[in-house]
Amino acid sequence: MKSLGSRPKGPRQERIQASPRWAGDGFRNVHPVIPGLKDPDTPMPTVKDFFCEDGRRVPTAPLPSTSPLETWRSKPQSGLRVTWLGHSTVLIEIDGVRVLTDPVWGPRASPFALVGPKRFQPVPVTLREMPPVDVVIISHDHYDHLDYPTIRALAKTDVPFVTSLGVGAHLEAWGVQPERITELDWWESHELPRGVRVTAAPSQHFSGRTFGSRNTTLWSSLVLRSDKHAIFFSGDTGLTTEYADIRARLGPFDLVMLEIGAFHPSWGDMHLGPENALKAHALLGGATFLPVHWATFSLAMHAWDQPAEVLLESGSRSGARLLMPRLGQAVEPTLADGRVDAWWRSVECVARSPEPQGIEGKFPTTVTWPLD
Numbered sequence: 228m229k230s231l232g233s234r235p236k237g238p239r240q241e242r243i244q245a246s247p248r249w250a251g252d253g254f255r256n257v258h259p260v261i262p263g264l265k266d267p268d269t270p271m272p273t274v275k276d277f278f279c280e281d282g283r284r285v286p287t288a289p290l291p292s293t294s295p296l297e298t299w300r301s302k303p304q305s306g307l308r309v310t311w312l313g314h315s316t317v318l319i320e321i322d323g324v325r326v327l328t329d330p331v332w333g334p335r336a337s338p339f340a341l342v343g344p345k346r347f348q349p350v351p352v353t354l355r356e357m358p359p360v361d362v363v364i365i366s367h368d369h370y371d372h373l374d375y376p377t378i379r380a381l382a383k384t385d386v387p388f389v390t391s392l393g394v395g396a397h398l399e400a401w402g403v404q405p406e407r408i409t410e411l412d413w414w415e416s417h418e419l420p421r422g423v424r425v426t427a428a429p430s431q432h433f434s435g436r437t438f439g440s441r442n443t444t445l446w447s448s449l450v451l452r453s454d455k456h457a458i459f460f461s462g463d464t465g466l467t468t469e470y471a472d473i474r475a476r477l478g479p480f481d482l483v484m485l486e487i488g489a490f491h492p493s494w495g496d497m498h499l500g501p502e503n504a505l506k507a508h509a510l511l512g513g514a515t516f517l518p519v520h521w522a523t524f525s526l527a528m529h530a531w532d533q534p535a536e537v538l539l540e541s542g543s544r545s546g547a548r549l550l551m552p553r554l555g556q557a558v559e560p561t562l563a564d565g566r567v568d569a570w571w572r573s574v575e576c577v578a579r580s581p582e583p584q585g586i587e588g589k590f591p592t593t594v595t596w597p598l599d
Contacts, residue, residue, distance in 0.1 A: 230338040230375035232368065232436045233400035234443055235393040239410070243393050246412050246445070253442030254392075256431050258469050264503070266492035272528055283530035285347045286574045290522060292351040292554035299358050303559050307456045307481060310557040312350050314523035315372055315462070317484060318360070318557075322453040324423045325360040328460055328484075329372040330381065336371035336524045338436065343370070344524045347531070351555030354380055361420055365390040366462025367434050367446035368397055371489075371524055375401065389417050389425050393444030397436075413447060414476070426450045428473045430464035432497055450477045456561075459483040459511055463520070465496040466503040470510035480514040482550070482560040483507075487534040488521030501538035505545055515560045516542070517550045522571065532571050539567060 235243055248254050295310045295318075308320040315329040332354045337343020354377065363386055365373055373394065382402035387409065390398070395408040409417045411427035418424055427447040435441035450473070451458045457480045459473065464486065474480070485507055490500030499507060501518070508516045521534045535551065542549045551567045552558045 228338055229401065232373075232375075232397035232440075234440055235396040239393065239396060242410070243443075243445075246392060248413065248445060254434065254445050255442070256433075256467075258429065258431065258467050260431070260496050261466055261468065264465055264496040266495060269492040271493045272491065276528060283532070284525040284528070285531055288574055290348050290554060290574055291570050292348075293556050294351055295555050295557040296352060296356060298557040305559045305561045306453075307458075307561055308557055308559045309458075309482065309484075309517060311517065311519065311552060311554060312352070313348055313554055314521070315366070315486065315519045316350070317460070317517075317519065318357075319451060319458060321423055321451055321456050321458065323421045324362075324419055324453070325358065326419075326423075326425075326451060327357075327360045327363045328449075329366055329462070330354075330363060330377050331371060331374040331523075332380070333374040333376040336369075336374075336526065338370065338375070344526055346524060348523045348554065360386055362386065362425070363388045364425060364449050364460070365394055365398075366430070366449060366460070367391055367432065368394050368436055368444050369434065369463065370436065371526065372462065373397060373436075378403065389449075391427060391434075391445035391447040393434075396444070411447065412445065421453070423451060423453045426452070426477055428459075428477060429467065429469040430462050431467045431469075432463045432465065448473070450480075452477065456481045459485075459514075461485045461499070461507070461519075463497070464499060464507075466499055466507055468510065470507050474510065474512045478514075479512050482515050482517055483511050484517045484519050486520030487518040487538055488529075489524075489526035490529070490534070491527050501534045502541055504538065505541055505547055508547060509545075513547070515548045515550050515563065517552075517560070522554065535569075535571055539569060 306322045310318040317328045319326040335343045378401045387407045389409045392410050395410045416424050416426040430448040432446040434444045434446050448462050449460045459480050485504040487501045487504045490498040548565050553570050
C-alpha cells in the first residue's frame, strides 16, 4: 500500500538522529506538558465509538461555500489574503507569494479507499482549478494533513515542498523529486521567492501513518514572514507555553491559524480544541484568529459544529478578533472588520445512519489512533 508512505533512511535518517528532539527510537515533545490538559479519568474512544457515527457528527448537507476563482484573479489590496479551503488546507497569498498549507483533496483521511473518515464537505475548487502556487508546506504526516492522492497529483507539477524532518521520505516515495523537498527542524528557516521566509516552530503532537512508524517523522507549526506581514499556522498541537517563545522569536503576527476541531478529553494534550486555542492565541499575541481543522472530516466524538460554536461564544467574551469566513471565501485579515457571520448555522444537523466502514468485516490494524 503506497499510501502508507515510506520510512526515512540514509542521509535523511542521519539528519533526523542529529535533531535535539530525537530520543533514539523516535521524536518526542521536549517541553513539559501543561497539567490538566488530558483527563486521566476519560477513557480513549473505542474503534466502535469512532466508526459508528451517531448524533451530530456530520451535517446533513454540504456547507455553504463560495468559489474564490474570480477573487484570485486580482492581487490582494493589502498584500495579504487567505482562503480557507477546508480542514487545514489554506491558500495564503503573502506579498506576491502563494503558499498552500496541508493540501487534502482526497475523499478520506485514511490510507484505504473504502474505510476511514470520509470527507463530508467538498473542496470549493478542484485541484485542477487551483492557481499556480510557489510552495506547499506540510506540518506533519497524519492522513488528514498529508494526503496520498493529492501529493501524487502535485508530484506531476514542479511545485516545491517545505515540511518537517523525515516527511520528505513520503513525498519522495510518491514521486516528488528530492531537489523539490526541503525538510526543517524546529527554528530552521527556508527562503521562498520575493523575500518570504518559512520557519518551522514547536508544536505538541505526534506523527506516524502506521503503528510501527509512530514518531519517526517530526511535527511542526510553521511561520511565514515577509517584510510586511507574518502568519502563524499551528498544524496539529496541544496547548504549550512554547507559543510565547514563538511570539518572541518570530512575531508579531498579522494572522494566526489554529486548530479547533477533532478534540477529546482523553487526548487533550495533543489537540487544542476551541478553548485552548484561545489560550494559544493569547500567548501568540492576540492577532486576528482564523480557526482551521474543522468542518470537513468527522475525526472525534463531538458535533461537527461544536468547535465553531464554542469558539464564537468564548471568543466573544474574551474579545478575540475572529476571522471565520465561509469555505472558499478569500479574505484579507488586515482589512477585516472583526464581525462574524455564523454561516454554519444555516445547515440543520440531525443523526444519519452509520456508514458501513469495514473491509470484509475486519478493521484494518494499520490505522493509528487517534487518526490525526
